[in-house]
Amino acid sequence: MFSFLLRKAGVWFARKQQSHEGSERVQNEEVHIVGDLNVVLKQLKEEVQDSNDIVIRRFRLGGSQGRECALVFVDGLSESRTVNEDIIRPLMRANIKLEEDSATEIIARIMHQHVYVNEIGVLHTMSEAFGSALFGDAVLFIDGVPCALSLNARGWEMRSVSEPASEAVIRGPRESFIENMRTNTSLIRRKIKNPALIFESFTIGRKTRTSVCIAYLRNVCKPELVKEVKKRLRAIDTDSILESGYIEQYIQDQPGSIFATVGYTEKPDVAAAKILEGRVAIIVDGTPFVLTVPFVFLESFQAPEDYYLKFYFATFVRIIRIIGYFITILAPAFYVTITTFHHELIPTSLLIAMAKAREGVPFPAFVECLLMIVVFEIIREAGIRLPRPVGQALSIVGALVIGESAVSAGLIGAPMVIVIAITAISGFLVPTQNDAAIILRLILLLLAACFGGFGIALGLYAILVHMSALESFGYPFLSPSVPFDLEDQKDSVVLLPNWMQVSRPKGMATDQQRKVYNVPPVGVDKSDDN
C-alpha cells in the first residue's frame, strides 16, 4: 500500500515538474569549434565569465613567429608540472611553419612529435572542449584549426587509500576505496587481473556531470543484467549526482521499500568478490562507496572476513548476526507484548521481578519503550554528528542518563533499559540493515502495543510477504531461501569452505558456473616423491 502511495506521489511530482520545465529547458545546440581563435576564446569567455580557476594561456607555436594558440585548463585539476614541462615547453619550441602546414598536418605533428602526454583526443565541439577541460585535461586551441586537442594533464589533490571507516576487519585487506573513481577502478583491477574485467563509463547529472562507471566480468556477468544496469543508469536525468546514494535511489526496483535492494561497499576485495560472482559494480566519482547489484537480503549478514576465516566460525557468526537482527527488530515489541498482554509466558519469579521494576513507573510499557528508543536514537545520532572528542563525552552522559539516573528516578524500569540496550547493540551486528531495522522495530512495537503477540505475528507476516515480493534487478531479494535452492545454501546462513563452493549463485552468472577447479589434497602427496 505504501509503495502504491509513493508511486502516485511520484507521478504527481513528475507532472508538476513538467509544467515547470517548459520554459526553463535550454536547447543546447552543438557549437562547432571554428578556425578563428579569437571567436573561440570569445565563446569561451561568454560561457565561463570570470571564473577564476579557469586558466587561458595564450602563446605561439614554435616561438614568436608561430601560429597563435591557447591552452585552456582548470587550475587545481590539471597538474602544473605536466602543463609546463610536457605541453607548453615542447610546443613553444616546436618547428611549425605558419603558412606551409595545413590544419590536419599541424594536428598530426603535434600529436606525434611535440607533446609528451599519454592521452590525446581530438575535439570538435565546444561542449566537448568544456567537458574535457572540466575533467582536468588541458585543451589546446590553435588559430586556423577548426578543432581542439585534449591533452591529459589530470592531477588533483586526493585522499590516499586508507582503512575503511565503515567496514572494519581484523583479517583481510585494509585498503578502502577513495573519492577518486580512477583510483577505485585501479583498486579493483589490481584484484582481478583479467582482460575480461570491463569498465564502462557514463556521465550523469546535467549540472555536476559526474563520472559513473560500471564494472563487470565479461562471460561471467549476464549480458541482460549489464544491459538493464546501463538502461537504468541512462534513464537518470537529474541535475546532480553527489554520492552513490543518489544513483541507488534512481535504480532501485522498488523505490518505496524500506529495504535496500542495492548493496554498497567500501572495500575493493568485497567489490571484486561480487564482480566475480557475476554482479555488476557501479563506481561513482566522488565517493568511496561502490554499489553492487543485484543485492539479496542475506548479503547483509555476510562480512568480508567470513571468507577469510574458518568456515565453522563464519557460520557461527552468521547465525549470531541473524539472531542479532531478530533481536534488534523484535526485542522491544516482544517485551511490551509480554508485559502487557501475555503475562503467562514469563516464569513467575521473573514476572514478580519485572512487576517490582515497573512499580511506580508512571507510563505504560509502550510509552516507556518508545521513550527509550527515541532517547537512544537521539544519542546515537548526536554521537555520529558531533566531533569525535565531544562525542565521547556525550556517550558517557547518555549512558549515565538512560542507564542509571532514569531508573533511580523512577522514570523507567530497569528491565526496559536492558531490553533497549540489547536492542541497540544487536542493531550494530548488521550495519547495512540498521536503517530498515529501526523502522521495522517501531512498526512492530506499535503493533505489539495494540494487538499483542497477534500484532507481532501479523507484522512479521506482512514484512515477509513484502520481502518475498521484492526483486533486485530481476533477482529475488530473499534468494536463496525464497525460492529455495539447496545448492545455493553453501553461502547463505551456513558457509561452506571455499573449495566446496563449486558454482556461482544460480541465476546470477552465465553458464560459466565453475569457480573452483580442484579440491585441496589431504595430507602429503607421496606420488611425486619418486
Next chain:
Amino acid sequence: MTIKKKARKFIAAALTLTILLLQSGCFDRRELDTIAIVVGVGLDKGSEDDNVMVTLQMANIGAAEQTDPQSASTGASSFINVSEEGPAVNFAVRTMQNKVSRKIYLAHNKVIVIGEEMAKRGVSDVLDFFVRASEARLIVNLFIAEGEAVDILGTSTNLEQLPSSEIQELIRDQDITSTAPNVTELDFVTTMVGKATEAFAPIITIVEDNGDKHLKVSGTAVFKDTKLTGKLDDFETQGMLHIQDRFNRGVLFLTVEDTPATIEITDSKTRLQPEVFTDGTVMMHIKLNVSIGLGDQGPGINLFTPAGMEKIKAAVSDAVKQQIARSIEKAKEYNTDIFGFGQSLSRYYPKQWKDMEDKWDELFQTVQYDVEIKVIPEFKGRTSTFINPK
C-alpha cells in the same frame, strides 16, 4: 480533478481503516503494575455448609520492592492472603475483587490447597472453576491440608519467599523421598472423573519444630469419587507409588541380621500384568525392578560384601512386599482403586472389562495379587567397611 477525488477517497479509506484497527486494539491490555499475581489458592469449607472459603495468596509487589537487606527487616511480608466466603468459587473470587485494588490474575498460580473438611464434603464443584477458567493453569500442584488450607498458606516460610513456592518446592523434593505423590490438578481431575481410577493427593501439614512452624508434605489422601475417604502414611504411600510405577527414589530403614542399615532405593520400575480367571476373579501380577544402594550401616556384620548384599536383597524384597501389601489392604478398606488396577484391566481385557465395569467396586475387594521383585544392587561408596575401632 478525478485524481484528486480518488486520492481523497483513498486517504479517507486508509485513515478509517487505521483508526478502526487502533480502536479495536488494547482491549485486554494490562500493565504489570495493575495485576495482582496469585501464586496460591486455598479452598476451605465455609461457615455455612454449602459455602466455600476461598483464600488467594498474592505476591506483594510493593513490599518486595525493597530487596536490600536493611529495609527487608521492616517486616513487610512478601505476600498477602485474602479470604472471601461465597456459595461458589468463581463468585467468591469475583466478590474478593472488591477487596483487592488490582486485577486478580490466576495464570501464575502454583498450588491449590484443599482443606480437610472441604475434601470430605467433595471437591468436584470447587475444582470446576479452576478447570473451566482459561486463565488458570491445569498443571498446578494440588494438596490436601491436614486442617484448614488458610493456615497452610499463612505459615511463614523458611527458604522461599512465598509459602506457595515453598509448598511447590516441597512436593518437587518428593522425588528424593517418595513419601507423597506429586499430583497436579490435571492428574487429580482426570483420575477423579475416570471410571477405572480414583483420585489421590499429597497431604500437607503444619509441624512444630523448635517452636517454629513449618510445612511438611508426606502421606497420601485417598478419595472415593469426589470425597476424601482416608489417608495413607509414608510407609503405605511408598507401597502405592511402587504399584503405580511413580516411585522415583527413596530410603528404607532395615535391620539385616541385627545390623541396622539405611537402604537407598535409586530406581524402581513396575509392570502391572492383570490376569482374569475363568471364574471371573482378577489376579494382578506386580513385577518390580528395584535398584538399591547402601546408604549407611551400623555396627554388626559388614553388609558391603557379596554375602551381605544377598541378605540386603532379601530384606528389601520383603520390605517392599510388605509396603505393597499394606497399601492394597488400606485401599481395600477404603474401597478405592487408587492404583489404577481397573485401568490396567481395561487395557488388557477390554471385553471382560465392560462386564466388570459396573461392579468394579465389589470386584476390587476380591482382587488377588502377587509380587515379583528383582532387586538390583548398585553399591557405591568411598568405603566398603564399617568404621569400627578394633
